[in-house]
Amino acid sequence: MxxxxxxxxxxxxxxxxxxxxxxxxxxxxxxxxxxxxxxxxxxxxxxxxxxxxxxxxxxxxxxxxxxxxxxxxxxxxxxxxxxxxxxxxxxxxxxxxxxxxxxxxxxxxxxxxxxxxxxxxxxxxxxxxxLPATIPDKLASLVEPFTIAANITAFLKPQADDIALIYGAGPMGLTAIQVLKGVYGVRQVLVVDRLPERLALAQENGADRVFNNSEFPLAAQLEGVQPTLIIDAACHPAILAEAAALASPAARIGLLGFSGEPCSITQQALTSKELSLFTSRLNSNRFPQVIDWMEQGLIxxxxxxxxxxxxxxxxxxxxxxxxxxxxxxxxxxxxx
Missing domain, CATH: 3.90.180.10 (Medium-chain alcohol dehydrogenases, catalytic domain)
Structure with missing residues (x-):
């Protein structure tokens, strides 16, 4: 073979x-x-x-x-x-x-x-x-990527009235958009990336607003909006500190990825707002859940x-x- x-x-x-x-x-x-x-x-x-x-x-x-x-x-x-x-x-x-x-x-x-x-x-x-017959062969390998979004959202427990911010409009960010919108019904999903083509994909996948931070800081573009749920699907070491600074008090932050580079953040940045920080690796028995979402047409x-x-x-x-x-x-x- x-x-x-x-x-x-x-x-x-x-x-x-x-x-x-x-x-x-x-x-x-x-x-x-x-x-x-x-x-x-x-x-x-x-x-x-x-x-x-x-x-x-x-x-x-x-x-x-x-x-x-x-x-x-x-x-x-x-x-x-x-x-x-x-x-x-x-x-x-x-x-x-x-x-x-x-x-x-x-x-x-x-x-x-x-x-x-x-x-x-x-x-x-x-x-x-x-797999049920309703999931075509040519798309069936994509069950696994959606389990990554299923895993982190299980920790974050999205609500319809959340203001969600996703860093990164690559495949992981796009699956997160679809799950937040299609499964949890989150009404405001914001996405930030540095490539306009990826931001266009984010919109096609359901993002409500997109931001290009290649030239202007995200904080200035948000104009005071404080996300209540943040997913880091870009995994740059600088993101966690920025996410904590932008987040609403009592917000939840989810981290994906395996950067080995250190990041700099103070305890005060997290505890002063009582932020909840979740990490996620791979998936914990999420395949049946994602297969069901696909069968229902939620993603x-x-x-x-x-x-x-x-x-x-x-x-x-x-x-x-x-x-x-x-x-x-x-x-x-x-x-x-």
Whole structure:
């Protein structure tokens, strides 16, 4: 089978590999579509602190179960499934309180173990979520990105009368817009980014107001508006301090991302307004929730997709995703 392998940082190859065989509690998925995430690019360049090499990358993927392990019901063969990449132990403290995404022995498919940029992939049977026929194959790999927004909003508990501010109109920011508007009915969603093309995408995905902070500070453009809910989907170290300064008293701030650079903020900036600060990593069993949202039409994943490529053009697809944020949002690989 053909698989996209990062042999070592900077070395991406489309390699021939033997088909994996499912372990007793696993299923094998014949992958049909997989989408590119920024973390895939980071693994390629050696910037992901969790990656282990060599690695078949890809944690956003969809396909059909074509084989099962000894402990899995054979009737699952033929199921259309989206695969949750979070593999946890199920018994450590985080797992026991419903936070398997920060399991003490966490493994992520496509990071710690081989992923879905391949003609076949294996995963724990419980991680393969059956999809209804109403979700088309070509969009099914986008369940996973929306689980990121589902996870952070579960902490933030959005209300219709919130004034929400999202930093960053990349894929994660756009999924957050859709979830805030389509699921929670938030009436005011503001988005800030430095690229006009991304701000146009934000509007297409439901943003009520957009701000370009490439030349003028956001604070001056807000004209005294104090957001009650803020999501940092851009992950620059300077954002947290600015978010705290702009936030309404009693606001909630949610952080996505893994910048290793330090940021500077005082306790006073947080406690003087009694701000609530939440962090979020991956997702904690949010696949059924997002699948339900898609089935109901509460979110529109098609609004994120700008390009499709065959697997053979992986290098071109990854380079476009990395280098051209003005015209590129979600890039989906087709295996067939």
């Amino acid at each position: 053909k698989s996209v392998v990062i042999e070592q940082p900077g070395e991406l190859v489309l390699a021939e590999r033997p088909q994996p065989q499912p372990a007793p509690d696993e299923v094998r998925v014949r992958v049909t579509f997989a989408s590119i995430c920024g973390s895939d690019v980071h693994i390629w360049h050696g910037h992901n602190p969790f990656a282990q090499y060599p690695r078949v990358i890809g944690h956003e993927f969809f396909g059909v179960i074509d084989a099962v392990g000894a402990d899995v019901d054979a009737s699952r063969i033929g199921e259309r499934v989206a695969v949750d990449p979070v593999v946890s132990c199920g018994h450590c403290y985080p797992c026991s309180v419903g936070r398997p995404n920060v399991c003490k022995t966490l493994q992520v498919i496509g990071v710690h173990r081989d992923g879905g940029f391949s003609e076949y992939a294996v995963a724990p049977a419980q991680n393969a979520h059956r 529109q994943p098609e609004k994120l997709v700008t390009h499709y490529f065959p697997l053979a053009e992986i290098a071109r697809a990854m380079t476009l995703f990395e280098k051209d944020p003005r015209t590129c949002c979600k890039v989906i690989l087709q295996m067939d």
